[in-house]
Amino acid sequence: MKIKEIMLINTIIALIVLSTLIYLVLQGLIAEAIISLLLLAVIALNYSITKIYMKLRNLIKAYNKIIVQKKELKELLRKPRRRYLIFRVVAEKEVDRESLRKALLTRFRDIIGDLGLSQVNIKLILYEPKSGYGVLRYNHLHRDLVLLCLALIRNINGTRVSLIPYRTTGTIKRAQEILKSLILD
Secondary structure (H helix, E strand, C coil): CCHHHHHHHHHHHHHHHHHHHHHHHHHCCHHHHHHHHHHHHHHHHHHHHHHHHHHHHHHHHHHHHHHHHHHHHHHHHCCCCEEEEEEEEEECCCCCHHHHHHHHHHHHHHHHHHHHHHHHCCEEEEEECCCCEEEEEEEHHHHHHHHHHHHHCCEECCEEEEEEEEEEECCHHHHHHHHHHHHHC
16 A cells, blocks of 8 residues: 555544544543544554655655766766777778778768767777788777777778777787787687
């Protein structure tokens, strides 16, 4: 049963007890009227306790909401961390570093605009044209956007290409180790 329903029932019972109290006083039955008066006091006390409980429950809900919002705000204000994406360019012919860099920036700017590009903070760190492997740095909050933009790059200087993401790491050192192991394989 909900709190509001309980309060409504309490009000109805209080009205019944009050009418009984008035009837008993008019009939001259004072002892029975005192019992009815005590019952009315208990109902009033129950009603007050229920109202206090409802107020406390609403305060607790508001407090929990503030705590959740504080955690979300803290995460938003946190300094963005860098991530490094190891990828491979599969192309009909070899693609040089500068063409790849321009294609990345152009595609990102087309999809997310200048503001989005500055938030993603994308940069081509390493690229080995012969093997086609490279490392791309970006802001950790925009991982899905980076993968989407990589998937949408299909043409670089008239050459059909496909960019395949392999692995994401948190340090450039680890990215270089993975890149060396992939090139040696």
